[in-house]
Amino acid sequence: MQHTEQDNSPVRHTGQAPIFLIGMMGAGKTTIGRGLARSLGREFLDLDHELEARCGVSIPTIFDIEGEAGFRRRETQVLQEITLRRDLVLATGGGAVVAPENQELLRTRGIVLYLKAGSDELFRRVAKDKNRPMLLTANPKARIVELLKQREPIYERLADFTIETSHGSINTVLDAIDQLLKDYQQRG
Ligand SMILES: Nc1ncnc2c1ncn2[C@@H]1O[C@H](COP(=O)(O)OP(=O)(O)OP(=O)(O)O)[C@@H](O)[C@H]1O
Numbered sequence: 001m002q003h004t005e006q007d008n009s010p011v012r013h014t015g016q017a018p019i020f021l022i023g024m025m026g027a028g029k030t031t032i033g034r035g036l037a038r039s040l041g042r043e044f045l046d047l048d049h050e051l052e053a054r055c056g057v058s059i060p061t062i063f064d065i066e067g068e069a070g071f072r073r074r075e076t077q078v079l080q081e082i083t084l085r086r087d088l089v090l091a092t093g094g095g096a097v098v099a100p101e102n103q104e105l106l107r108t109r110g111i112v113l114y115l116k117a118g119s120d121e122l123f124r125r126v127a128k129d130k131n132r133p134m135l136l137t138a139n140p141k142a143r144i145v146e147l148l149k150q151r152e153p154i155y156e157r158l159a160d161f162t163i164e165t166s167h168g169s170i171n172t173v174l175d176a177i178d179q180l181l182k183d184y185q186q187r188g
């Protein structure tokens with residue numbers, strides 16, 4: 001499916017531009033994304049859940065069978081399709097911003113919100129969860145620090161808005177995003 005064709009279709013321009021949440025594992029993309037979609041009356045999709053639903057297996061199983069490269073190929077394929085949807089809040093996967101092709105899709109097709117958190121807090125949030133294959137190493141904390149270092153410049157560069165999620169409650173973060181989006185819409 002050619003991106004240029006879709007850009008010219010009437011469907012593409014009906015409704016509001018999609019909102020894409022980016023950030024590290026544990027930054028709150030799924031949690032905040034769901035709440036934001038509810039408050040905006042939009043559809044919510046989570047890229048990780050979408051991949052699992054389409055493959056019929058969990059993310060760790062996709063990594064086991066196809067490796068990270070296979071997972072990333074599937075991630076790009078699904079992103080190409082779902083970033084075209086309007087009136088959507090999309091929680092991306094933590095590593096979805098790494099491929100330049102994905103960066104282009106996110107940058108050109110919607111509003112990008114970077115949910116930012118420090119490595120200590122990220123580790124606290126994901127430490128007990130075994131469903132993140134990127135963290136199945138001897139020292140998951142060091143892995144988070146390393147991934148954050150690699151990815152932070154990409155998150156920063158892609159973001160239309162950055163929201164700190166390390167401190168404060170989920171509702172505080174949701175209120176801050178509501179306010180940002182209102183200001184943005186008023187500016188036109
Ligand atoms: N202020 C906050 N904002 C977001 N999440 C918070 C906050 N405070 C605590 N949390 C908790 O942090 C966790 C965030 O995990 P979540 O699965 O939403 O992250 P994610 O960015 O989707 O990660 P992944 O990329 O691995 O899917 C949740 O358990 C949530 O309840």
Ligand SMILES: O=C(O)C1=C[C@@H](O)[C@@H](O)[C@H](O)C1
Nearest residue numbers: 025048093094095132133134
């Ligand atoms: O940070 C990452 O590379 C990942 C984050 C998760 O959202 C999943 O997309 C997967 O576990 C890989």
Ligand SMILES: [Mg+2]
Nearest residue numbers: 029030048091
């Ligand atoms: Mg998530």
